[in-house]
Amino acid sequence: MRSAALAFALHLLEFSTAFLFAIVLSAPHAAAQTQLPVNLMPQPASVKSGSGALRIDANFTVVFTGHTEPRLERAGERFLTQLHRQTALLLAKSANNLSQATLLVHTDHASKEIQELGEDESYTLEVTATGAKLNAANPLGVLRGLQTFLQLVEVTPDAFAAPAVVIQDQPRFPWRGLMIDVSRHFIPLDILRRNIDGMEAVKMNVFHWHLSENQGFRVESKKFPKLQEFGSDGLYYTQQEIRDFIIYARDRGIRVVPEFDMPGHSTAWFVGYPELASGTGPYSIERKWGIFDPAMDPTNENTYKFLDELVAEMAKLFPDNCFHIGGDEVNGKEWDANAKIQEFKKSHNLKTNEDLQAYFSQRVQKIVTKHGKAVVGWDEVFIPGVPKDIVIQSWRGQQSLAAAAQQGYHGILSNGYYLDLGWSAARHYAVDPMSGAASTVSDDQKKLILGGESCMWSEYVDAENIDSRIWPRNAAIAERLWSAQAVTDPVSMYSRLDVESARLEWLGLTHRTYERKMLQRIAGPASPEEFAALRNLAEVVEPVKDYTREQTAPVEPTSQLPLNRLVDAVRLESDAGRHFSELVDKFLASSCHDAVTATQLRTQLALWSQNNAAFATLTQKSALAKEAILTSRDLSALGIAGLRALDAIAAGKPLATDQQSQLNSVLSEAAKQKRN
């Protein structure tokens, strides 16, 4: 095993600081709590509570009227399956008899055969004590409304029930996407499918499939089979699998937008087809992370001939109207080193590599358009004069969206929604596509801002932990994109997110169950006490945020290194840490520092203060635990410091200066990223 860096940002810092404040002042910290009577996520546009509740028992039936189609039948079966999972009730297959329906669903007409941007997703849902009615213009609205109904069902003092309510709902944005990078780490289809289920649950409607990268080309091409044969380590999706997956997503009201990233991020293409590249090759699949030199040769007509044939094949395989061509992060080094390319730039009056990329981009956009698709690309494809039907996906921010909109271009926001950066749900939740520069554009221009996409880049995720890197935080982003702009209270969001996170488990997502297996691997032959110490520690630490993990790693990370460290096992956002912070807030807000909360805090702090004793013996048994020894010491030091702070509060006098500075040093030590 390599001697690896341990790099944790301790969530603990936040509450410890709060403790110190408590010594000198006692300001209320708790945000005003606005809570819906029901735990819906995303929050609907309008919810009016009625009186009573609809009892849900084994006699429950759902009946579909109006427009029918096989997709709606399957939706009905899936709805009953999910209702069974939530309640364990043994529900009969539903009747056709309208008068027997507990839930009566009416669909006016069909939606588009190939789901399109901006289709009506609205629905109304009325629940009374005697029955429920769901009405929608088309099957998309029905799908959304069925999920809302499922979220209404909860155990009550008597039975399972859905509260009486009238809901009118429609999305704020027409593009609510999740991107998954399946190239840096290959993600098997069963895992993608359960993530599609999760997207449906929170009403997202675009799955953006990042299919090619330096580290892998993940689609079977029959036209150019060396793409997958040489560029995927055998890890790719067959065309039949892709077709089935697209049907699976369409069943859930989700479009599938493929991305083939070019002209950079494309080393894996060149392993089988080095003639596409600007360098001399040979090329091999990239194993490291970062931005690399290889790029397609934009000066070679054969490049465009190849792309024309490939896009023709892929445009047929992926029916969606949108086709993502990537376009990000070309460093230009291969172009600079190629005399023929330099010659071309001169002869075509292309002054910079950006100009050259713009030339490439325009050529590729014409190819994509010729095959009947609208282009989507990262910020870099937004260049003067590109056709108006392109969609800019902004990793740079709202100012890019504003600039695009002002020139009549569509945009979606991903800056602020990068799930791999380890931000809290609240931080993602606070990012609005319409904020900042985007808020300054005209109302007509605002309509060009279509929504957003969360992005799951996969340097540090694999099949084992990817669910936990997407969920539950992605549900907060889904709410941002569906619900009204004014819905921003993080307290309400977290309260509903906790419930939704649990519900998502019934879909087969493993974002909560994955953890013990990974901790067990780290713990190896631990005693129960040692394992408990590992869990206690894991519960309150979080991986470093943003891109610091790469910067602090002692060994350059590659796709070949196993993701089996504590940093891979712990959740990106610590629920326990957050709940503890809330407890601290409650304690500080209470006028006389209420005794029950104080005891709860003291119990937790005492546990942490003692935790390192058992953890330290585990580090002598397990190399994977050993990495975390300094972090474990920090936790115990913080526990001790917290207890002292509580003592001072109880005694009613501030800490002496030297005690304060000792606390400060514990806090600043804990805030440092740890390396063994």
Added chain:
Amino acid sequence: MRSAALAFALHLLEFSTAFLFAIVLSAPHAAAQTQLPVNLMPQPASVKSGSGALRIDANFTVVFTGHTEPRLERAGERFLTQLHRQTALLLAKSANNLSQATLLVHTDHASKEIQELGEDESYTLEVTATGAKLNAANPLGVLRGLQTFLQLVEVTPDAFAAPAVVIQDQPRFPWRGLMIDVSRHFIPLDILRRNIDGMEAVKMNVFHWHLSENQGFRVESKKFPKLQEFGSDGLYYTQQEIRDFIIYARDRGIRVVPEFDMPGHSTAWFVGYPELASGTGPYSIERKWGIFDPAMDPTNENTYKFLDELVAEMAKLFPDNCFHIGGDEVNGKEWDANAKIQEFKKSHNLKTNEDLQAYFSQRVQKIVTKHGKAVVGWDEVFIPGVPKDIVIQSWRGQQSLAAAAQQGYHGILSNGYYLDLGWSAARHYAVDPMSGAASTVSDDQKKLILGGESCMWSEYVDAENIDSRIWPRNAAIAERLWSAQAVTDPVSMYSRLDVESARLEWLGLTHRTYERKMLQRIAGPASPEEFAALRNLAEVVEPVKDYTREQTAPVEPTSQLPLNRLVDAVRLESDAGRHFSELVDKFLASSCHDAVTATQLRTQLALWSQNNAAFATLTQKSALAKEAILTSRDLSALGIAGLRALDAIAAGKPLATDQQSQLNSVLSEAAKQKRN
């Protein structure tokens, strides 16, 4: 929701009693701990430790020599997959080059095409610091040895490694089975497959598939399609699915023995074919549990004609040499009520219904034999004069095995291995097929006792919780049947079982992860504190043992009632309760009641003493939690009582008589099964 009984046997009783003893005497309770240097389960016949360890890293390779076959190739791939799961190491596909092998596997020759009773499963495994060698006569031994190797791999202070060791191993018994009843509750194939994986991990070799019952006929018959069409609610396995499943099991060295239970336990057959029955019908699928009246008509030649054709079809579908015909629990009421049958008894000089069943049994045995199979049946099929090749599966006990062996018949033990009874692993572990009456037979007769089978009857299990009802306890039974008779120490067993239980999760078994989803359903809109209270309670209660659940239920249980109660969610054996008992033992055994252990006990007891406060508020929100209110009160009362006992010990004087009697009443109250 129905108002349901809550019936829990509190594990707590055990340690509370221990506390009381502690007041008057301080006898050591801890059993002498004999522990292997490695966590193997089942324990091999011979283990000799070497020095050093074999490092396991990404360069690990396995190479097969000698006899080869596709099954071994697949075993190699599966082995690498599992090694990856345990370590997360990215292992390359293995080389063919012998000199590069980390693990060199040699197979002498093929095993039987259709796996047979008593085939050689022995292997030798030698691990040194530089490499490992696995040798076996045939692929079965290789499969067993590969599992042993996987169990040797653990995280160490430096890396993953397998300790240097020389193992020679073979099973004690040739029949080591697990029976799953898929009829009372249908169990989907993916769940059966992961249980087959679990069986392979602990070296079991017979999957006994209880396929028909009053509550369901689960096999597609092409000859008699009304069996599944009318008798299964649409929940059955197609013939192709069965063929694939048998290949899956064979790949793992596991035989598949089908059971078609007759002449009783067969109501589901009669829904489509009432003419087989002794009553007048019509029949419908049974929804209740128990022993019912319907039975086949043993006096009608058409019954035997039907069975002849069905057995012909099924004997072809299931290649195993053994064919289980059930034969248990006929109450004879339909026979008594049928004049024609009474007439038949008289004319054939069959005095009792047992005689009549013996007649039926002999006829069916001839049919089964004619189609090339050996008969297996429950105790009841053991009747004078049956052919010597039958195997008696005893639900009655070792005395049946002894009686059978004395007359030259084979037997396997299931009495003592009924997983649905909720016994502890230690209790199952203490049951030996060769004990009691079986120990008194001659050595030659002992050879007729082939082993045993654990039985998972499915009244109270469904797809959601079945793994938890089988595992980890089944691993202790597997050890009983594989390892030497002298391997009986429960302390060592539990220590290794904990490790194996965690390892089994990597196979996809959900025996530990299922619980939170079920608790979440019960908790509904609980606060974090309330959910924690539910978990604290769930952790230390166990469902009632044996058949008391049916006896105490206020509503007659049926297959239509959802299994969503706390009794369905909690584990059959509480690990936390056991660990607490161990802590109590440790405390009592320490000469001066050591302070660290006292603090651990006190912390746990304090938690329990306070737990009912949060739980009580949850019971006002959730009908499913409300059921457990009395049990929750018991837990808190026990916590308080335990703290008092600790106080008395700390003070060094016994409790006053009235205090003692108060403690006693808390204990006896907690021991009662609760009903709300």
